[in-house]
Amino acid sequence: MKVIVAAFISAFLFGVGLALAGMTLPGKVIGFLDLTGNWDPSLALVMVGAITVHAVSFRLIMKRPSPLFSPKFLVPTRRDIDAKLVVGSLIFGVGWGLGGFCPGPALVAFATGQPKVLYFVASMCAGVVFHRLYSKVITK
Amino acid sequence: MTLVSLSSEQLIMPLIGGGVIGVAVSLLLLLIGRVFGVSGILGGALFPVKGDTDWRLAAILGFLAAGLVMAQLMPATMAAETPSEIWVYCLAGLLVGFGTQLGSGCTSGHGVCGISRLSPRSIIATLCFMSSGIATVALVRALGGIP
Numbered sequence: 001m002k003v004i005v006a007a008f009i010s011a012f013l014f015g016v017g018l019a020l021a022g023m024t025l026p027g028k029v030i031g032f033l034d035l036t037g038n039w040d041p042s043l044a045l046v047m048v049g050a051i052t053v054h055a056v057s058f059r060l061i062m063k064r065p066s067p068l069f070s071p072k073f074l075v076p077t078r079r080d081i082d083a084k085l086v087v088g089s090l091i092f093g094v095g096w097g098l099g100g101f102c103p104g105p106a107l108v109a110f111a112t113g114q115p116k117v118l119y120f121v122a123s124m125c126a127g128v129v130f131h132r133l134y135s136k137v138i139t140k
Numbered sequence: 141m142t143l144v145s146l147s148s149e150q151l152i153m154p155l156i157g158g159g160v161i162g163v164a165v166s167l168l169l170l171l172i173g174r175v176f177g178v179s180g181i182l183g184g185a186l187f188p189v190k191g192d193t194d195w196r197l198a199a200i201l202g203f204l205a206a207g208l209v210m211a212q213l214m215p216a217t218m219a220a221e222t223p224s225e226i227w228v229y230c231l232a233g234l235l236v237g238f239g240t241q242l243g244s245g246c247t248s249g250h251g252v253c254g255i256s257r258l259s260p261r262s263i264i265a266t267l268c269f270m271s272s273g274i275a276t277v278a279l280v281r282a283l284g285g286i287p
Contacts, residue, residue, distance in 0.1 A: 004198040006171035011199035014164035014176065014248075015206025019217040021157020022150075024210075027222045030286070031144065033270075036278040037286060040144045042154050047251060049158020050165070054256035057166035067173030074173055075257070076244075081264050088243025089250070091235050093269035097276030099232025100222060102247040103240060104178040106233075107200060109219035111207025117219050119226055120233040127237020128179075128186050134238075 002069040015108040021046040024109045026100025033097050095127075165253055168199075177249020178203075179240030223287060243268070 022028045023046060031040035066072055096102050101109070101120055109117045165176035172195060185196040211218045240246040243265055245254065250269075254262020280286055 003172050003195050007168065007174075007195035007198040008202040008205075010164050010168035010171070010176065011202025012206045012209075013167065013202075014161055015203045016210060017157045017160030017164055019157070019206065019210040019214065020160060021154045022217065023157070024207075024218055025220050026224075027220055030222070030277055033273045033277040034281065034286065035141055035274050037141070037281045038144055039141055040146070042146050042150055045151060045154040046158035046161065047255075049155045049160075050162040050252045051158075051256050053159050053162025054165050054252060057162070058169065058253075058256050061166060061170045064170075067169070068171050070172045070174075072173060073169070075169075075175055076254075076259065076261075079260050081261060084242050085244060085261055085265055086268055088239045088241070089245075089265040089268035090239070090243075090272040092239030092243055092246060093272030093274075094276045095232040095235025095237075095239060096247075096269060097273035098280070099224070099229050099236065101229075101232065101236070102178075103182055103236060104203065104246075104248050106236075107178065107182075107203040108207040108210070111204050112211050112219045114219050114221075116222075116224070116226060116229045120229040120236075123230045123233025124237040125182070125186060125233075127234040127239070128183050128241050129237075130234070131183075131238045131241035132187055 006069055014104065017050075018105050018108050021049075023102075023105040029100040029102075029105075030097065161248075161252060162256075165248070165256075175249055175253045177245050177253060179237075179246040180244070180249055183241050224285070239269075 018024055022043060028040060032043040099120055106117060106121050106124060110121050168174055168176045181196045181199050184192060185200055245265060250262040250265040255266060
């Protein structure tokens with residue numbers, strides 16, 4: 001139960017941060033990526049704010065033997081660069097540039113009930129399912 | 141390239157929002173030891189693994205709740221209309237869903253959490269999705285899709 005409440009509260013706070021930052025406005029996100037046109041660099045400050053806080057807190061938190069409500073930390077340790085990482089990230093960027101939504105802000109904006117957001121989130125879930133089918137075919 | 145003019149509020153809000161995001165991902169790490177990657181949470185929620193699903197569903201509910209609250213308190217922050225048509229959002233969603241699963245992360249897992257711990261994979265991933273995002277917007281603009 002503690003784990004569920006912790007996840008809910010963290011995500012709620014994350015969602016509030018995304019909205020305050022302007023990440024839930026697809027037009028603003030596209031403006032941030034519009035280097036060849038009318039560039040709005042302000043969303044770079046979202047990364048600056050988030051990374052400044054977390055770069056410090058991450059190091060402090062990882063000094064603990066374990067998290068408060070779970071037996072151990074599960075932080076990725078891979079360091080290799082493979083084709084999947086590069087190609088997948090490139091594909092994600094194309095979708096991000098087209099729609100102006102990345103996954104978090106899309107889920108937050110889902111609550112507005114705007115048809116465009118609903119179609120985006122439904123398609124995003126379909127994309128996750130396609131990837132699962134694709135990776136099953138590839139590994140056979 | 142031209143720069144849009146920005147008020148001080150338009151600069152301060154992204155910084156504050158980013159700080160709040162930094163606190164949120166730190167909270168999840170401190171409390172349950174997980175990296176706050178939204179695409180990973182979504183993937184694990186759609187394809188449940190026993191004993192590792194409840195917190196993911198709770199996180200998705202947390203996002204939806206934040207959206208409901210912010211739409212009431214600060215409606216100007218929520219999903220303003222863009223000129224793109226529905227099919228663009230469908231294509232974009234498919235690419236975001238597929239790409240983030242193949243690339244093991246998105247703006248949160250790679251861009252915030254990964255860069256904060258200087259993960260080489262996340263730094264490369266972030267450079268990739270930033271570059272292809274910029275290239276895509278440039279192409280859309282060249283084709284007349286941005287007014």
